[in-house]
Amino acid sequence: MSTAATRNVLVLGAGGGLGQALIARFLSDPEVGMVIAVSRSGQTKDLSAPWLSQSRLVWIQSQYDEQSMLEVVGKLAPYAGTFSRVCICHGILHDDHLWPEKRFEDIDASAMLEIFQANTITPSLWLKVLHKTLASKLPCIVAVFSARVGSTSDNRLGGWYSYRASKAALNSLLKSFAVEYARRLKKRQADSLSSRHSGYRFVQAVPGFSTRAESVFRSLCGRSTGRDYGQRRPGWAAVLSRLGWQKYPVLDSG
Secondary structure, three states: OOHHHHOEEEEEOOOOHHHHHHHHHHHOOOOOOOEEEEEOOOOOHHHOOOOOOHHHEEEEEOOOOHHHHHHHHHHOHHHOOOEEEEEEOOOOOOOOOOOOOOOHHHOOHHHHHHHHHHHHHHHHHHHHHOHHHHOOOOOOEEEEEEOHHHOOOOOOOOOOHHHHHHHHHHHHHHHHHHHHHHHHOOOOOOOEEEEEEOOHHHHHOHHHHHHHHHHHHHHHHOHHHOOOOOOOOOOEEEEEOOOOEEEEEOOOOO
């Protein structure tokens, strides 16, 4: 298998604006092999444009419960060990019946559970079930999209109780996942597990796709620093800290 063929990409939560923008950008990159997309619904019309390489796109549907995720893992078996990028794009701030709380009287238990399910539990379950699929000598960056408002120390305005708490919990969980992933991969080159703030307006404002997608894409691919696709600093995992990036050594470099 050629080096280019091994640089496959997995996008989870592909039905949203962020996921679709990343898929389109990855499909336009000749250095990416296959792009595997997972969402509740099927492929969207926006990603059926003739200029996109449909032969390199595989779409899998999932209901995002753990059993359904395990079925997805089974379908990913032919691609195991070939992923160089994994983007976990799940998340919700509001929808037709959910709105950020402006005061603590607005807190609702069922709404909070729904937000935690999307923002915290679903990304965590993916990291749980994908471990063996991602195990490889190929460097792999797993990017989980969080939010700056998940920073406890940076919370000066209050409000948004469920969303803030769900993202803070996600950031904490990612640190633990980074430590355990590194421990289990101690005889291989460690994966980089990162939490990235994509920006709420990226998902909501379609006209902003091109700029934000390019920024996220370059960050994921190391292009902003001139590094080749798939390269990374061995022995480190990046986790979002208070206002920027905090890097934790998760594996002895030697």
